[in-house]
Amino acid sequence: MSAPLVRTEELSGGYRPGTDALTGVTFAAEAGEVVAILGPNGGGKSTLFRALLGELPQRRGTVELAGRPAYVPQTERARLDFPVSALDVALMGAYGRTPWYRRLARADRAAARAALARVGLEAEAGERFGALSGGQRQRVLIARALVQDAPVLLLDEPLSGVDAPSAARIEALFEELRGEGRALLVATHDVRQARSWQRVLCLHGRQIAYGDPAAVLTPDVLQATYGAELVVLGDGSTAIAVEHHEH
Amino acid sequence: MLSDPITRRALFEVLILALALGPLGVWVLLHRQAYAAESMSHGLLPGLVLAALAGVPLVLGAAGGALLAAGAIALAARDERIRADLGVAVAVSALFGLGALLALAPEAPPRLEELLFGDLLGISGADLLAAAGLALAVCAALAAAHRPLALTAFDRGAAHALGARALHWETVLLVLLGVGTVAAAPGLGSLLLVALVIAPAAAALRVTRRLAPALALAAAIAAGAGFGGLALSYYADLAAGASVAMCAVAAPILTRLAT
């Protein structure tokens, strides 16, 4: 069996010396796995991503990565009023491998177009990024990560607030990326979604649980992760939806 | 120094302004409106110039200029396509340039330096009375509005829930800032008056975060800066307004070094 694409052991760290935002994270993601990262806001999901990207000032523990991960932020964090097209944004994925004294290669431009086509936005390549819908913008940011061609992708709530067609496209894309042997870490609030993937990591400042969703996602674990009485909700887009199975 | 009638007059003016601008500055800083204070004072220059050209009391020009500036800034800040601070920057530089243009173009130009850096020693009787009146009005209004201003300054989370009320009091503060600016403009000038607003307050807030002491301390520091600046100006033969401004600016720098 080959080495996992992501592996951490006792990963801890924070933004200021002395205070840890995250402690004791130990998990691994193999090629072809989608790992759900569950936890409340402020519970450490973004901190974990920061740590994996090497941007956490106070970091302790082991981190092993197969190359630089690609990061897909939430669309709200990007500027909507910017004079860039969808293609321009996708093309940014090639910036990291192009030294400052070189122009972008024609192959990179082609890769950007291909990535947009893969997320179903070929026709919108020339549109201004901010003029697209939330779901389309999220897909453009994913296309940017595809252009980066990284073995590991970190996605921060890629499906929250996204319209259903975009969400379906994105989830289908996840399956394709699994087939290509990449590993995906997806921060999410959607427990239902987490159950459909290969692994789940529950964080609340510290690691609560990690492993197979069916085994890990018990009411107790969810309670410890979210720290409050959980409520069943009809619609599950941003709120926590827990299905109580009445046996 | 106190035997000199000109200096006595200037001292009276600057002490009254200190009483109003010191506490006003504390509120301005607590509401994070330092940039608004600067923008208002620079933006009213055209009004000052027109008043000087027309020979009317500068206070009137300052008032007109402040209204125009406030209007332009409000319009610019409202446009969602450009960020508020960019729009304000454009509006203020245009207004300021307009003021300079009006001042430099005529055959008999008004003394632009005095409009920019103040004419504390040469202030007219009318401007002095107006400044005193306006400053006292600001003091009274700040005292009356103390509690709601404190609420909106400190409880920004709840202030959002308060909604319209918070906006109302923020607007009241900006209006009072405008009045204080108008009062100080003839004496300290469009460029320097903001020193007496934000510098003593910054120093006071470094020393204490408790509201009432900060307000009192800011007024005291501003008064001290006024007195010290005039003394410096009198004995060292320096420009009065600039001396007062320098003394005011020295206060937060010294408190920063000391803490």
Added chain:
Amino acid sequence: MLDAFSAPYMQRALVEIALLAVLAGVLGAWIVLRRLAFFTHSVGTATFPGLVVAGPWGIAPQLAALIAALGFAGARERLARGREGEEDAATGILLVGALALGALLASDVYRSGAGVDRLLFGTLIGLSGRDLALTALAAALALAADAALRRAWLARAFDPDGARALGVAVAWPERILLAAVAGAVIVALAAVGALLVSVVLVVPAATVRLLARDVRTLQLGTGALAAVEGVAALWLADGLNVSPGPAMAVLGGAVFALVALLTRGRS
């Protein structure tokens, strides 16, 4: 009208404005996109005390301006350390301090009252060959920096969090951008003055920003607009016998207001 431009001082002014238009085009876009308008204005104002003493002390104004700006940056760094939300106030305090200091130096130490207008608002007739040479140098360096770093600047401006994750260097391109903007401010001082550098470096870019759909267009459009506004301002300044800064401020503001009004329907 063309007669006005035949005098040697006007020809120098035209060259200077053309060079400043290049700087406005190349850097103005980034100033606007990276929200550096206040920084630009601050650097300009901060140089005032330096400009006041440059003549009497026999140093090149640009050098004195640079030293004053560095002093300001250092003081600013120390004054606002730590406390969040105090940056605006700290900058404002230091700026008014710089103005007061300059006024004191001008009024007493050097009795150069009449010259203060020129320092604050620029000059049409006082541009030297050295001023032009330095502006040309600044423009060339800005163009080079833009060619090399525009991708880094764009990635950082668009998505600060994700830029580093893309594998793009962030720290030193940032420093170079700030240095380039500061350099542009310093060479613009001669023509438009310490208080109005924004009218060259920020206002045209803010105007074209309302129309441009990509960065390249923004830059080219800004350069063109700055050139047109600049030439018109020179003509106006010469006719009214004022300095170019205020003339360009009024023109720039009017054009901005017009464009903002006309494009209001668009999103």
